[in-house]
Amino acid sequence: MSRKVAISACLMGCHCRYDGRTNHNQELLTLFEKDKLIAFCPEDSAFGTPRPTMDLVESVNDEIVVLSNEGGENLLEPILSYAQNFFRENPDIELFIGKDRSPSCAVASGKVYDVDKNLLHTKGSGIMAQVAIDLGIEAWGSELYLQS
DSSP: OOOOEEEGGGGGSSSSTTSOOOOOOOOHHTTTTHHHHHHHHHHHHOSSSSSOEEEEEEEETTTTTEHHHHOOOOOOOHHHHHHHHHHHOOTTOOEEOOOTOTTTOOSSSSEEEETTOOOEEEEEHHHHHHEEETTOOOOOOOHHHHHO
């Protein structure tokens, strides 16, 4: 019986990266060819493609926000809303595979900065990935999965 797997759309070949390119990963897709893959991209849905880059930032009260590198605005709410709706509409997702280093999709590989843009660490989870983790869904980064 196949699993339902949520996977970053860029890994499936969708041109939805911030710069309009793709991160197509055939090796990863081959690993899951017997599963039902459900593509997602909260950033493309909320902001379109192409779009300015954004970063995970730890605010002064230790909360993670997502700041636009163009205007500095907090982009957290549209990404969080998309993630919550996605999992509400797909309650039977068994596995989440996110694009490494993405502020939305990274699973323990996202760069996290302080408010002055000093790098704090490179082990952050993106907003959508964190929602999946909080829901108890098994979550893997695209490169980590290939190494396991």
